[in-house]
Amino acid sequence: xxxxxxxxxxxxxxxxxxxxxxxxxxxxxxxxxxxxxxxxxxxxxxxxxxxxxxxxxxxxxxxxxxxxxxxxxxxxxxxxxxxxxxxxxxxxxxxxxxxxxxxxxxxxxxxxxxxxxxxxxxxxxxxxxxxxxxxxxxxxxxxxxxxxxxxxxxxxxxxxxxxxxxxxxxxxxxxxxxxxxxxxxxxxxxxxxxxxxxxxxxxxxxxxxxxxxxxxxxxxxxxxxxxxxxxxxxxxxxxxxxxxxxxxxxxxxxxxxxxx
Amino acid sequence: xxxxxxxxxxxxxxxxxxxxxxxxxxxxxxxxxxxxxxxxxxxxxxxxxxxxxxxxxxxxxxxxxxxxxxxxxxxxxxxxxxxxxxxxxxxxxxxxxxxxxxxxxxxxxxxxxxxxxxxxxxxxxxxxxxxxxxxxxxxxxxxxxxxxxxxxxxxxxxxxxxxxxxxxxxxxxxxxxxxxxxxxxxxxxxxxxxxxxxxxxxxxxxxxxxxxxxxxxxxxxxxxxxxxxxxxxxxxxxxxxxxxxxxxxxxxxxxxxxxxxxxxxxxxxxxxxxxxxxxxxxxxxxxxxxxxxxxxxxxxxxxxxxxxxxxxxxxxxxxxxxxxxxxxxxxxxxxxxxxxxxxxxxxxxxxxxxxxxxxxxxxxxxxxxxxxxxxxxxxxxxxxxxxxxxxxxxxxxxxxxxxxxxxxxxxxxxxxxxxxxxxxxxxxxxxxxxxxxxxxxxxxxxxxxxxxxxxxxxxxxxxxxxxxxxxxxxxxxxxxxxxxxxxxxxxxxxxxxxxxxxxxxxxxxxxxxxxxxxxxxxxxxxx
Numbered sequence: 095x096x097x098x099x100x101x102x103x104x105x106x107x108x109x110x111x112x113x114x115x116x117x118x119x120x121x122x123x124x125x126x127x128x129x130x131x132x133x134x135x136x137x138x139x140x141x142x143x144x145x146x147x148x149x150x151x152x153x154x155x156x157x158x159x160x161x162x163x164x165x166x167x168x169x170x171x172x173x174x175x176x177x178x179x180x181x182x183x184x185x186x187x188x189x190x191x192x193x194x195x196x197x198x199x200x201x202x203x204x205x206x207x208x209x210x211x212x213x214x215x216x217x218x219x220x221x222x223x224x225x226x227x228x229x230x231x232x233x234x235x236x237x238x239x240x241x242x243x244x245x246x247x248x249x250x251x252x253x254x255x256x257x258x259x260x261x262x263x264x265x266x267x268x269x270x271x272x273x274x275x276x277x278x279x280x281x282x283x284x285x286x287x288x289x290x291x292x293x294x295x296x297x298x299x300x301x302x303x304x305x306x307x308x309x310x311x312x313x314x315x316x317x318x319x320x321x322x323x324x325x326x327x328x329x330x331x332x333x334x335x336x337x338x339x340x341x342x343x344x345x346x347x348x349x350x351x352x353x354x
Numbered sequence: 355x356x357x358x359x360x361x362x363x364x365x366x367x368x369x370x371x372x373x374x375x376x377x378x379x380x381x382x383x384x385x386x387x388x389x390x391x392x393x394x395x396x397x398x399x400x401x402x403x404x405x406x407x408x409x410x411x412x413x414x415x416x417x418x419x420x421x422x423x424x425x426x427x428x429x430x431x432x433x434x435x436x437x438x439x440x441x442x443x444x445x446x447x448x449x450x451x452x453x454x455x456x457x458x459x460x461x462x463x464x465x466x467x468x469x470x471x472x473x474x475x476x477x478x479x480x481x482x483x484x485x486x487x488x489x490x491x492x493x494x495x496x497x498x499x500x501x502x503x504x505x506x507x508x509x510x511x512x513x514x515x516x517x518x519x520x521x522x523x524x525x526x527x528x529x530x531x532x533x534x535x536x537x538x539x540x541x542x543x544x545x546x547x548x549x550x551x552x553x554x555x556x557x558x559x560x561x562x563x564x565x566x567x568x569x570x571x572x573x574x575x576x577x578x579x580x581x582x583x584x585x586x587x588x589x590x591x592x593x594x595x596x597x598x599x600x601x602x603x604x605x606x607x608x609x610x611x612x613x614x615x616x617x618x619x620x621x622x623x624x625x626x627x628x629x630x631x632x633x634x635x636x637x638x639x640x641x642x643x644x645x646x647x648x649x650x651x652x653x654x655x656x657x658x659x660x661x662x663x664x665x666x667x668x669x670x671x672x673x674x675x676x677x678x679x680x681x682x683x684x685x686x687x688x689x690x691x692x693x694x695x696x697x698x699x700x701x702x703x704x705x706x707x708x709x710x711x712x713x714x715x716x717x718x719x720x721x722x723x724x725x726x727x728x729x730x731x732x733x734x735x736x737x738x739x740x741x742x743x744x745x746x747x748x749x750x751x752x753x754x755x756x757x758x759x760x761x762x763x764x765x766x767x768x769x770x771x772x773x774x775x776x777x778x779x780x781x782x783x784x785x786x787x788x789x790x791x792x793x794x795x796x797x798x799x800x801x802x803x804x805x806x807x808x809x810x811x812x813x814x815x816x817x818x819x820x821x822x823x824x825x826x827x828x829x830x831x832x833x834x835x836x837x838x839x840x841x842x843x844x845x846x847x848x849x850x851x852x853x854x855x856x857x858x859x860x861x862x863x864x865x866x867x868x869x870x871x872x873x874x875x876x877x878x879x880x881x
Contacts, residue, residue, distance in 0.1 A: 146751055172753035186744035189737075190858045196734075197741045201753035203734045207762055210733030211726050217733070224734075225861060242860045264753055 097124040097159070099268050099300040100145065105154035107137075107144055107324075114140040116324040117154065122317075124267075127294055127301045129311045131335075132321035133345060138304045139181065141321070142270055145302075146178055147171040159267070173201045177266035179257045181273045181304070187246040191237060191256050194245055195228040198263025228263065235259040235289075251282050255289075262293070268300040269293065275307050283307060287314050312336065320344065357433050358443030362426035365443075366450025366508075369422035373415075373455050377462075377487055380478025386410040386486065408489050412503075415455075419504045422447045423511020429520060440516045441509060448508015455504060456497035463493025569713040577709035581781060583821045584716035585774045589798045590805070590813035591723050592770030597799065598808035599736060600763035601743025603664040605795050606651070606671025610768035612678060612790035613647050614640040614775020616687060619785040622697030626688050633699045637776050644772025645765040652764040656757060659746070671795055678787040692786025696779050712781045719777060723770050724810055730766070739763055740808075797821075804845060806852025815853045819845075 100122040107115040115137045122128045130138050143149040145156055147168040156163040163171055177198070186194050203224055205217045232241050235255040240248065245256060254274060261269055274290065275283040287310055293299050305311045311318065312332045319329040322344040328335060335341055376382060389410040404412070426447025427440045462484050465472060472479045488496045517523055538544065547553055569577050589611060596604045617640035621631040655666045677683060679690050687693070698707040699715060706715065730736045738759045741749040750756050779785035797820055805816025824838055845853070 168750040169753050169755050178751055184745055184748045186741050192861050197737050197752055200738055205734050207735045210735050211729045
């Protein structure tokens with residue numbers, strides 16, 4: 095039987111009168127690529143923010159490898175192994191690429207402020223190790239040689255990849271990607287798709303994906319859930335979703351659905 | 355209307371208003387004196403048969419005129435540069451400046467002749483100042499003179515802008531500078547310095563030796579000033595951790611300075627508690643109490659961000675200041691009168707109380723604090739602080755416990771201020787509520803910003819600028835603060851990132867070099 099990485103039961107988040115996420119049940123198997131799609135304002139990013147601990151859900155349960163995430167702080171959740179990227183890239187803009195990745199490793203390092211002042215041998219070993227790991231990740235995402243560049247000065251595509259490298263530095267078991275191909279041309283999009291597949295195949299990370307580009311979604315997802323107005327209206331394999339009238343209706347309106 | 359004419363009109367009006375303002379506040383007299391000091395008063399007398407003060411004033415006004423012309427001749431983004439256009443802009447700027455300045459001469463000259471005492475309204479506009487501005491001429495001829503004078507200097511400003519600022523001269527100059535610097539950097543002395551460790555060490559040792567000798571020769575006044583600058587460096591380094599690294603805008607920073615100062619005062623002074631403890635014991639206690647206060651303030655307010663945090667910390671600073679001044683605590687803190695006869699450091703029975711001794715003590719403290727800051731900044735903790743400054747939300751998502759790191763920043767920043775306060779109160783042998791007013795917070799914050807947020811050389815440079823520059827500017831007397839404020843504004847406009855901004859550490863390149871070196875060495879051992 096396959097392990098469930100992330101499971102939500104009746105997850106509900108309300109903003110005033112608006113039900114942003116309404117009783118959503120999801121179950122994501124380990125090492126799968128799972129996409130959440132839906133029209134703008136469907137509650138996808140709110141769902142991410144609930145999982146990563148930035149929003150406290152009003153009702154429902156979130157289980158990560160059978161441990162509840164509800165009530166935990168974002169940094170605790172990150173430490174448990176959930177890393178994320180952002181729809182609009184959010185790097186530490188004035189720090190170098192390497193420093194960005196080193197920050198991702200923060201919770202794996204144990205040096206206290208006191209040890210840092212004394213610069214104990216343990217601290218030096220740890221820093222050398224962390225720097226080596228950061229260089230390895232930099233090369234893994236194809237940014238070798240750009241480590242000393244300030245993040246803000248990197249080209250767009252490189253910033254996207256650096257954000258992934260930073261997330262990988264946490265050694266996550268699950269990666270939440272929020273529109274990773276936004277603003278990319280078709281070639282860059284293809285590269286990103288292959289890269290996401292590599293993450294899953296080589297690093298065995300469970301991938302949860304929010305994406306608008308249907309070629310990406312249909313091309314790499316193994317399972318898809320569709321949200322509309324905070325409600326899960328369908329789920330299934332890409333093939334099942336493509337034929338689902340409710341989904342077509344949500345995206346294109348009722349007339350289009352009946353025409354299909 | 356052409357771009358150049360519009361530019362000239364603007365520049366003329368702006369410079370005209372500035373000139374009127376400077377005349378009305380009597381700055382013309384000071385400017386003339388200053389230029390006199392600069393050139394040496396004797397040299398100028400007899401030039402063109404003018405009195406020295408008039409000659410110096412004309413130099414000052416000429417520079418203003420040239421500046422206005424250059425400003426009126428600014429390059430247009432759309433129209434092509436040409437002599438005719440540039441000179442039309444510059445000439446118009448000079449002409450308008452001349453008309454405004456001449457009009458003023460006409461006005462205040464006639465008022466003077468009519469016997470109106472203008473100094474009733476403008477304290478510095480004394481009859482002598484007006485006579486100086488009239489250049490010893492009648493109001494009407496002074497007015498005509500100014501129109502011609504500024505028109506010509508404006509035209510010269512246009513020539514200057516066109517030829518020097520954006521013409522071929524500038525290019526030639528920058529090429530010349532570049533080749534010279536290259537020549538110096540590649541010179542054998544510098545190369546030797548870079549390559550040979552022993553020579554580097556000797557040069558550094560000599561430099562440090564010279565720095566250490568400075569306090570012995572500059573006398574008590576400058577030692578005292580240097581000590582004040584040093585204390586501001588301590589405060590700046592502390593606030594640099596809070597504001598510069600962790601990005602928490604703390605306007606009540608003076609509170610921790612006060613806690614350090616009052617700790618040493620209450621522990622060592624004969625009144626109000628007569629504890630008479632040693633200064634050396636007061637140091638760690640002051641540091642710890644300040645750090646604890648930092649944590650206590652931090653716990654409730656660190657959920658706030660940005661402006662809200664600034665307002666609450668501002669309030670905290672005020673609360674401490676008011677408490678120190680209040681009668682309620684008079685038995686404990688000495689109230690508004692403060693605490694006198696604060697103990698100083700002793701060393702095996704010898705008292706170390708001179709400004710000179712304190713300079714060395716402060717230097718030691720600064721070196722220690724810089725050391726701690728460098729170590730922290732290059733560690734996991736420092737990276738976490740910077741991440742919080744850059745984007746707190748993302749920092750949390752990356753597994754950083756922002757709450758504890760912010761508290762740590764507050765505590766360490768406060769500890770540095772506490773250390774500064776202990777030394778400050780002990781050096782003055784007195785401490786009172788007035789030493790810890792809000793201006794201290796603002797000055798320290800300004801020194802961090804002026805120097806360059808997050809940068810250690812920046813803090814040192816900023817403290818020298820903020821506490822040292824006013825001393826140097828004493829020459830200007832009444833206009834000291836005015837000139838100082840203007841300098842700060844200009845500095846922030848010219849270098850918004852600060853005087854000495856941080857440069858990011860180059861880690862990848864260094865690592866590659868080290869890899870290469872280690873591969874090259876057969877032993878592979880570390881030095």
